[in-house]
Amino acid sequence: MGIRERKQRERERRRQQIMIAAKRVFSVKGYNKATMEDIAKEAELSPGTLYLYFKNKDELFSSLSIRILQYLNIRLEHVLNDKSNQTIEQKIEALKDAMWDVYKFDPMMLINMFHLQSSETIKNLSPQLLADIKSLSRSSLNLMARLLEEEIDKGDLAEVPPVVLADILWSIFSGIVLWEESKRMINEDKGYLEKTLDTAFEIFGRGIQKLHQLKTVKERGENDIGYGENVNDAIPAPGIQEK
Amino acid sequence: MGIRERKQRERERRRQQIMIAAKRVFSVKGYNKATMEDIAKEAELSPGTLYLYFKNKDELFSSLSIRILQYLNIRLEHVLNDKSNQTIEQKIEALKDAMWDVYKFDPMMLINMFHLQSSETIKNLSPQLLADIKSLSRSSLNLMARLLEEEIDKGDLAEVPPVVLADILWSIFSGIVLWEESKRMINEDKGYLEKTLDTAFEIFGRGIQKLHQLKTVKERGENDIGYGENVNDAIPAPGIQEK
Amino acid sequence: MGIRERKQRERERRRQQIMIAAKRVFSVKGYNKATMEDIAKEAELSPGTLYLYFKNKDELFSSLSIRILQYLNIRLEHVLNDKSNQTIEQKIEALKDAMWDVYKFDPMMLINMFHLQSSETIKNLSPQLLADIKSLSRSSLNLMARLLEEEIDKGDLAEVPPVVLADILWSIFSGIVLWEESKRMINEDKGYLEKTLDTAFEIFGRGIQKLHQLKTVKERGENDIGYGENVNDAIPAPGIQEK
C-alpha cells in the first residue's frame, strides 16, 4: 500500500469518525441545538478540524444521508439479485426486511432526509454532494421499481406503473417510521414499530395481489402521473428529481 | 357583550393574526431561518408584541399544530356522523378526503408536527399547550379508529385492532405528503400528490377488504402491540402519548 | 418637531456616537486589530447594536470616509465662493488651508480612503454607501478643478487641464500626509507636517505660475489622459470614477 493510499484511507477513517459523532449529537439534540463544538467534543477533535472534512454544518448533516442511501442501495440490490424471492409476497417481504435493516442501521435517516427539503439548506451544499444524493436516491427507487416490475410483467398486467408502487412503498415506510419515532421521542415508548410495519406491508401486499387479479389493462397514462414511459429512464428519485 | 368579553375576543383575534403570519413565514423559510422579526413584520406588529401572546418562538410554532389538529378533528367527526358512509370503501374514501382537506388547509402541517419530536422543543412548551396537543392528537386517532371499528365489528371479525389500522392510515398519509413535498421543494414538480394518494388508499382499502374475507378470528393480543384493551381509553395519540 | 423627526434625529445621533468611537479605535489599533467588540465598548454599547446602524465592519469603516468627504466639500465650496481669493497664489493658499483643516478634522482620513482600494472591501459595501462615496469624491475634485480653471481661463492659456492640476494637488496632499503620518506613527515625531506642506504647495504654486508665463497653447488632448472634454461633466472622482 503506497503512502498516498494510506493517507486516503486515514482521511476516510477520520471522516467516518466525525460522522459517527455527528449522528450521535444530532440524534440527541436535533439540528438546531447541536453545535459544531458539541460534535467536535464528541469526536474528540477541535472545531476547526471538522471544517477540514466538511464545508459547513449543513454539509456535515447532509453527508449522513449519503451513508444511509448507500446502505439502502446495497440492500436493495441484494433483494433484486436473490433468486429465492419468487412470489410477490416474498418480494414485498424482502423489501420490508431491507427497509427495516436500513432503519436499524440509522434510525435518524428519515429525519435527516427530510431536512434536505429546505432550499436554504440545499444552497449550502456542494454540487458534488447534491449530485451524489440525487443519484443515490434515483437509484434506490429504480431498484424497488424493477423488483415490482418483474412481478407485474409476469402477470401480464399492470394497473399502476411499478414506479408508483415503489413510491408508495417508500412512503408507507417513511410515514410509519416518522410516526413511530415521533411517539417514541416523546413517550419513550418503543417496540411497536416493527409490528405496525408488518401489518402495513401485509395490507399493501394484499392490495397488490388484488390488483393482479383484476387483470384489467388500462391505458397506462404514466405521463399523467409524472413518471417516464420506461422505468429504466427518468425514474423519479426518492425525494430528488433532476430538472 | 361586556367589556371583558370584547377584550377577550380582541385578544383572540390578535393571536390569530400572529399565527397566520407565522404560518406564512415558517412555510417559506423553515423554522430555523424564520426570525421573530420576520413574523412580526408579516403580522404588521412589533417583535415585542409577539411575546404578549406567545411565550416564545417554540410555543408560537407549536400553536400552529393546535390549529391543524382542531380542523382535523372537526372533519373526522363529520365523516363519522355522515350516515351516507356505509361500506368500508366509502369510509376509507371519506377518510382520504378529510385528510386531503386537512392537507390543503395547511400543507406545512406534517413538517410542523414532526418538529415537535425534538425533546428540546418540548421542554420549552407550556404544560397547557402540551396537554392540548396531546388531547387533540389522541382524539383524532380515536375518531379514525371508531370509524374502522364499526366496519370491522359489522364483519364480526378483525385481524388487527382498529387503532392499528388508523395508525397505518395516518402513516401512509404522512409519508406520502412528506415524500411528495420533498420532491416538490427541490424540483418544483407538483400535482402528483393527489394521484399517488388515490392509488395508495385504494391499495390500502383492498388490503382491508381482504382482511375481512379471511374471517379468521385470532386472539386480539392488543396489549402486545401497545394499545389499550378498550378503544375508548388509552388510544395512542398521533405523535404524543401520555406517560 | 414630530415624533418621527425626533426619532430620526436620535438615530442620527447614535450613528455619530458609533462613528466617533470607531474612529478612535481604528486610529489606535488599525483596521485588522480593531474588533467590533472594542468599538462597542468604546461607544458604550453592545456589539449587536452596531449592526443596527451599520451592515458590517467594512461599512462602518467606510462610513468614516463619507464624513470627511462631506467636510472637504463644504470647505472647498467656501474657497470657491470666497471673493477675496483673487490671484492664483491666494487660491492655492486657500486650497492648502482647506486641506489642512480637513486633515485636522480627521487625520485618519487618507488611511481610511485608501482602505477602499481593496475590491474585497468594496463588495461588502451597500450600493447606497458606495454611490455616496463616488458622488462626494467626484464633487470634491470638480470643485478644485473649477477653482483652478477660472484662474487659467483668465490667463487665456492652459498647458494642463485644470482637473489634472486638481488631481496633482490632491495627490501631493495625500502623499505628504501619509508620509508624515507614517513617520510620526513610528517615531512619535510630530509637527513637521505643516512646514513640509507649506513648502510643497509653494513649489507647486511657483510651478503653476511658470506654466502661466509660458502662454503656450497646446492641443489639450484631455481624452488622452482620461478626463472629459468639459470640466463640468465627467470629472474623475478622487479615487472613484463611474464606469
Next chain:
Amino acid sequence: MGIRERKQRERERRRQQIMIAAKRVFSVKGYNKATMEDIAKEAELSPGTLYLYFKNKDELFSSLSIRILQYLNIRLEHVLNDKSNQTIEQKIEALKDAMWDVYKFDPMMLINMFHLQSSETIKNLSPQLLADIKSLSRSSLNLMARLLEEEIDKGDLAEVPPVVLADILWSIFSGIVLWEESKRMINEDKGYLEKTLDTAFEIFGRGIQKLHQLKTVKERGENDIGYGENVNDAIPAPGIQEK
C-alpha cells in the same frame, strides 16, 4: 564552493521563492484576505515551511519592503553617479525615472510600506528586520537629498534644506501612485499614471528653479523643521527614523 555556502545559497533561493509568491498573493488579495495557505500554495510549499524562513505573517509581509527599498537604493545610486545628469532638470528627470522604475518593479510597494504604520505590526517584527528597513529608508532619502544638495550648493543658495525637497519629491510620488492605484482598482482605468506623474514633476521642477532664482540666503533653521545639522548624518528615513 563549500557545502555550507551551497546550503546558504539554497536557503536564500527558497526565501526569494516565498517572497515572490507572497507579493503575488498580497497584491491580489490584500494583507487581510491573503492567508498563509494561499501563499504556501502559490509557492508550491507547505504552510509549515513558510515559518522556517519567516517568523510570522507580518515579517513575511514586511520583508517585501526590504526588497523594494534595496532596489530603490541601487537606482538612486546610479542617478547620483551618472555624470551625464548635470542640470537640475536632468536630475529631477532622472529621479522621476528611478521612481517610475521602482513602481514598475513592484506596484504594491507603497501599499506595503504604509502597512508598516501600524504599531501593532511593528511589534511583531524582529529587531534585525526593523533595523534593516530603517537603514535602507534613511539611505534612500539621503541619496535623494545629496543629489539635490549638489545642485543647490552649486547655485550658492538654498531656501529649503535639500532633505525637505527629497521628502516632498517622495511624497508627490507616493501620493500620485496611491491616488492612481486607487482609481485604477475601482474603475479598471489605467495608463494615466505616467502622464500625471510627468506633469507633477514638471511643476515641481519649475518650482525648484524658481527657488534658485530667488537667490535669497536665509538662515537655514534645519532643526526647526526636524532634520539634522548635517545632511549626511541623521537623514530622516523614508517612513522610519531612529528614536
Next chain:
DNA sequence: CATGAATGAGGTTTCATTCAT
C-alpha cells in the same frame, strides 16, 4: 529540512428576548 493535519483562540455576526417609554 519539509510536511500538512490539527489546533483553538478569537473574530464577525445573528437573533430570541427584554424593558423603558
Next chain:
DNA sequence: CATGAATGAAACCTCATTCAT
C-alpha cells in the same frame, strides 16, 4: 397594551501557528 431599540449570549467559521512524522 404596544413598541422597537438594545441587549448579549452564543453560533459558525477562519486561519496563524505548531509539531509529530
